[in-house]
Amino acid sequence: MTEEQKLFSEFNPATAADWEHKAQKDLRDTPLESLTWHTHENIDVKPYYSREDIANLPFAKHEPGQFPYLRGRKTNGNSWQNIQQVEVKGNGKHDIEKAADALQRGADGISFVIHNPELFDFAYLVRKIDLTKHAVSFTLQEQPDTFLEHLYAELNACEVSPLNMKGSINFDPITIKSTITHEEKKAIIQVLNLTKDSSEFYGVTVNGTSFSGIGASITQEIAYTLSAAVAYVDRLTDAGEPLESVLRNMQFHMASGTNYFFEIAKLRALRLLWAAVVEAYKADPELAAKLRIHSSTSSWYQTTLDPYVNMLRTTTEAMAAVISGCDSLTVTPFDSTFKSSDEFSERIARNVSIILKEEAYLDKAIDPAAGSYYLESLTNALAQKAWKLFKEVEERGGFEEAYKDGFILGTITEVSRRKFRNIATGREVLVGTNKYPNPKEQLPFDPEELIQSSGFDTTRASYPTEIMRMATELHRRKLQRHPKVIIAVIGEAVQRHVNASFAQEFFTCAGFDTEVQQYATVEEASDKLTNSDIEVLVVSSSESAFVREFGPRIRNHHARPTVILADNPEHMKDEMIDNGYEEFIFEDCDMSTIMNVINKKLHGEGNKD
Numbered sequence: 269m270t271e272e273q274k275l276f277s278e279f280n281p282a283t284a285a286d287w288e289h290k291a292q293k294d295l296r297d298t299p300l301e302s303l304t305w306h307t308h309e310n311i312d313v314k315p316y317y318s319r320e321d322i323a324n325l326p327f328a329k330h331e332p333g334q335f336p337y338l339r340g341r342k343t344n345g346n347s348w349q350n351i352q353q354v355e356v357k358g359n360g361k362h363d364i365e366k367a368a369d370a371l372q373r374g375a376d377g378i379s380f381v382i383h384n385p386e387l388f389d390f391a392y393l394v395r396k397i398d399l400t401k402h403a404v405s406f407t408l409q410e411q412p413d414t415f416l417e418h419l420y421a422e423l424n425a426c427e428v429s430p431l432n433m434k435g436s437i438n439f440d441p442i443t444i445k446s447t448i449t450h451e452e453k454k455a456i457i458q459v460l461n462l463t464k465d466s467s468e469f470y471g472v473t474v475n476g477t478s479f480s481g482i483g484a485s486i487t488q489e490i491a492y493t494l495s496a497a498v499a500y501v502d503r504l505t506d507a508g509e510p511l512e513s514v515l516r517n518m519q520f521h522m523a524s525g526t527n528y529f530f531e532i533a534k535l536r537a538l539r540l541l542w543a544a545v546v547e548a549y550k551a552d553p554e555l556a557a558k559l560r561i562h563s564s565t566s567s568w569y570q571t572t573l574d575p576y577v578n579m580l581r582t583t584t585e586a587m588a589a590v591i592s593g594c595d596s597l598t599v600t601p602f603d604s605t606f607k608s609s610d611e612f613s614e615r616i617a618r619n620v621s622i623i624l625k626e627e628a629y630l631d632k633a634i635d636p637a638a639g640s641y642y643l644e645s646l647t648n649a650l651a652q653k654a655w656k657l658f659k660e661v662e663e664r665g666g667f668e669e670a671y672k673d674g675f676i677l678g679t680i681t682e683v684s685r686r687k688f689r690n691i692a693t694g695r696e697v698l699v700g701t702n703k704y705p706n707p708k709e710q711l712p713f714d715p716e717e718l719i720q721s722s723g724f725d726t727t728r729a730s731y732p733t734e735i736m737r738m739a740t741e742l743h744r745r746k747l748q749r750h751p752k753v754i755i756a757v758i759g760e761a762v763q764r765h766v767n768a769s770f771a772q773e774f775f776t777c778a779g780f781d782t783e784v785q786q787y788a789t790v791e792e793a794s795d796k797l798t799n800s801d802i803e804v805l806v807v808s809s810s811e812s813a814f815v816r817e818f819g820p821r822i823r824n825h826h827a828r829p830t831v832i833l834a835d836n837p838e839h840m841k842d843e844m845i846d847n848g849y850e851e852f853i854f855e856d857c858d859m860s861t862i863m864n865v866i867n868k869k870l871h872g873e874g875n876k877d
Contacts, residue, residue: 282318283318283320284318284319284320284321287316287318288300291315291316300315303315307485307530308485308486308683308686308687309485309486309487309530309649309650309653310487310653311487311646311649311650311653313646317641317642317645318641319641321641321644321645322641322644322645322648325644325645325648327540327647327648328638328639328644332634332635333557335543335553335554335556335557336539336540336543336544336553336556337539337540337542337543337556337557337559338536338537338539338540338543338647339536339539339593339634339635339638340539340593340634340635341557342593342634343634345631345632345634346590346593346630346631346632346633346634346635347631348590348594348595348596348597348621348625348631349376349377349403349595349596349597350374350375350376350377350596350597350618350621350622350625351375351376351377351378351379351403351405351562351596351597351598352367352370352375352377352378352379352598352614352617352618353378353379353381353564353598353600354366354367354370354378354379354380354381355381355383355608356380356381356382356383356384356388357383357384358384358387359387359388359389359392360380360382360387360388360389360392360393361389361392363380364389364392364393364396364397365396367380367396367397367404368396368397370614370618371397371402373615373618374618374619374621374622375618376402376403376596377402377403377404377405377434377435377596378397378402378403378404378405379404379405379406379407379438379598380404380405380406380407381407382406382407382408382415383409385408385410385411385414385415388415388418390418390419390421390422391422391425393419393422394419394422394423394426394428395426399423399428399433399434399435400428400429400432400433400434401434402434403434403435403468403596404433404434404435405435405436405437405438405562406435406436406437406438407438407439408437408438408439409439410439411455412437412439412455412456412459413454413455413456413458413459413462414455415437416437416458416459416462416463417458417462420462430462430463430466431465431466432466432468433463433466433468433469434468434469435468435469435470436469436470436471436473436519436560436562437459437463437469437470437471437473438473438475438519438521439452439455439456439459439473440473440474440475440478440496442474442496442499442500442667442668443474443475443476443478443479443492443493443496444475444478446667446668446671446672446676447668447671447672448499448500448503448668453503453504453507454507456471456472456500456504457504457507457508457509459471460472460504460509460513460514460517463517464513470517470518470519470560471517472500472504472514472517472518472519473519473520473521474493474496474497474500474518474519474520474521475521476489476490476492476493476520476521476522476523477521477522477523477564477566477567479492479493479680480522480523480525480566480568481523481566481567481568481727482568482680482684482727483568483680483681483683483684483687483688483727483729484680484683484684485680485683486525486527486530486531486534486650487650487653487654487657488657488679488680488683489522489523489534490534490537490538490541490650490651490654490658491654491655491657491658491661492657492661492667492676493520493522493538494538494541494542494545494654494658495658495661495662495666495667495670496667497518497520497542497545498545498662498666498667499666499667499668500514500518501514501515501549502666511549511551512551512552512555515546515549515551515555515556515558515559516555516558517558518558518559518560519559519560519561519562520538520559520560520561520562521562521563521564522534522535522538522561522562522563522564522589522594523563523564523565523566523567523568524563524564524565524566524585524586524588524589524594525566525568525569525585526566526569526581526584526585528584528587528588529588529642529643529646530646530650531585531588531589531592532588532591532592532637532643533592533637533643533646533647533650534592534650535561535563535589535592535593535594536592536593536635536637536643536647537647537648537650537651537654538561538654539556539559539561539593540647540651541651541654541655541658542556542559543556544655560595560596561593561594561595562594562595562596562597562598563586563589563594563596563597563598564597564598564599564600565581565582565585565586565589565598565599565600566585567600567725567727567728568727568728568729569581569585569698569728569729569730570600570604570605570725570728570730571605571698571700571701571728571730571734572605572606572718572730572734573700573701573705573709573711573730573733573734573737574699574700574701574705574706574709575602575603575605575606576602577602577699577700578600578602578603579602579616579620580699581699582599582600582602582617582620583620583624585599586599586620586621586624587624587628587630590621590624590630590631591630591635591636591637592635592637593634593635597621599617599618599620599621600617601613601614601616601617602616602617605724605725605728606712606713606718606724607712607713661675661676687729688729688732689858691729691730691732691733692732692733692858692859692860693855693856693857693859694770694773694774694855695856696729698729698730698733701730701733701734701777702730702733702774702777703773703777705776705777707776711738711741715738715739715741715742716738716742718738719735719738732860733777733778736778736779736859736860736863736867737777737778737779739863739867739870740778740779740780740867740870741779743870744779749781750779750780750781751779751780751781751803751804751870752780752781752782752783752801752802752803752804753771753775753780753781753782753783753802753803753804753805753806754783754784754785754797754800754802754804754805754806755768755771755772755775755782755783755784755785755806755808755834756785756787756793756797756805756806756807756808756818757784757785757786757787757808757809758787758788758789758790758793758807758808758809758811758814758818759787759788759809759810759811759814760810766854766855767808767834767835767836767853767854767855768784768806768808768834770834770853770854770855771806771808771832771834771853772784774853774859775804775806778863780803780804785797790814790817790818790821793818794818794821794822797822797825798821798822798824798825798826799825799826800825800827801827802827802829803827803829803830803866803869803870804829804830804832804866805822805825805829805830805831805832806832806833806834806853807819807831807832807833807834807849808833808834808835815833815835815844815847816843816847819831819844819847819848819849820847820848822848823848830850830851830865830866830869831848831849831850832849832850832851832852832853832862833849833851833852833853834852834853834854835852835854836852836854836857837849837852850865851865
């Protein structure tokens with residue numbers, strides 16, 4: 269086919285104006301602008317994108333393996349390493365055996381999380397796992413240099429060359445506690461000196477999950493990860509370490525969340541901005557290609573309720589990371605929020621990566637996002653927003669100063685609060701938690717014991733909703749029944765409006781036995797409901813006279829349920845309270861306040877019983 273011969277040549281090319289005209293015609297009276305989506309990253313996502321949106325983006329024409337490496341450094345395919353995380357307890361022998369088994373069953377590498385390095389059995393590790401064949405990383409809280417020296421001594425004793433090691437040391441005091449001590453800096457420099465000739469072993473890891481794991485936006489995650497990396501470069505080079513050594517040893521650990529297209533664009537934007545950082549240091553631009561990105565599925569979006577949904581959730585998260593070109597990937601087991609993972613959950617997690625490679629063939633195409641009008645535009649928008657925030661942090665004195673003065677945590681908290689509110693009101697969906705719950709779910713753990721355990725992650729998106737459900741479950745276990753909610757719709761059946769439906773879904777998600785009952789009149793409703801055995805009564809009616817009349821009639825209910833009006837009272841709130849309504853439920857209301865009132869009553873009833 270010649271350059272002039274094109275597929276579908278019988279169709280005339282459509283401009284952005286053509287698409288806009290067609291869309292506006294189909295929408296009729298709805299403004300096209302109303303379909304624009306405003307994100308936590310302060311990016312306005314349009315309902316459609318066209319060739320004009322990427323016409324002036326120079327990076328859109330770059331090939332894989334070319335500076336600034338937006339499309340990655342890979343040129344022969346999109347391979348990635350399937351890394352299984354293993355928590356090490358005691359001397360680690362059992363965990364080393366588990367790791368060796370995982371390597372035989374599809375894992376390409378292991379990430380050991382070591383809590384007591386002084387107990388770790390280095391000899392057993394070297395005998396069981398070939399560290400020159402498999403990528404093995406070690407996450408440590410202290411003394412990474414001492415740990416690596418012990419490991420090198422054992423390798424030398426077994427006549428294994430440390431130069432051929434693959435993997436990394438994951439020791440990141442800056443993102444964990446916002447600063448680095450003199451001793452920690454010396455330890456990292458020693459790690460770099462030990463591994464300087466090991467081209468596939470990385471000694472400086474910047475943990476971007478420290479930000480995403482507490483609810484940061486993607487823009488913040490990119491900007492603060494870059495800023496922390498610059499802090500390492502400055503502190504280590506000021507101590508005498510060559511710039512080239514630091515840049516060659518740099519690895520980013522990033523989480524992949526549920527915002528699919530944004531997560532694809534995230535790593536592309538991150539590589540683009542890292543190239544700009546390398547240029548700013550006047551280093552060899554090719555050093556930007558040395559950056560290694562390890563992705564893991566997000567802890568922020570993991571749920572305790574309906575946990576099998578996590579299998580689906582982590583699959584899309586993993587796909588986003590792979591399509592965006594991560595170098596390695598860890599998929600979190602679906603049950604990790606409420607117990608130690610077992611052989612089944614670890615196998616499922618490991619197999620997600622294998623299926624994406626062996627059955628979905630995602631290792632065949634490098635950067636399949638390239639050329640997409642939307643994804644290229646989104647990459648550019650994320651890069652611009654993140655770079656602006658990165659420069660603001662640098663103007664504040666860099667990562668450590670910006671963290672110390674509260675700027676970094678303050679801006680993340682602002683975003684995470686908006687996310688929590690959106691989840692509480694149903695604007696953002698966590699399937700199985702705040703929408704589409706499994707009404708037959710049996711919690712496979714003791715709620716009270718889990719809530720009080722130190723390992724229960726309270727920073728996750730689903731945590732507030734889970735606490736409500738667990739409080740309901742404790743009540744059920746005490747009284748041997750689910751607390752009951754009746755949603756009384758008074759008046760015409762067609763007036764089964766949004767707030768009643770919202771109340772039904774919310775209380776079902778919270779673990780209540782929820783029933784909708786239709787009544788034609790206030791008299792009928794009050795006669796049948798006065799003696800009902802319920803904990804919560806939600807009243808929904810399109811007639812304000814019905815609402816005013818029903819409240820006083822239900823005051824003598826023998827069970828004294830929490831009475832809630834399914835409507836936004838606005839300026840009539842005081843009057844409705846006087847009429848007997850304790851709370852108000854509607855889209856965008858504060859559900860935590862409602863549940864606090866209900867749970868206090870449930871607790872009081874439990875004490876009486």
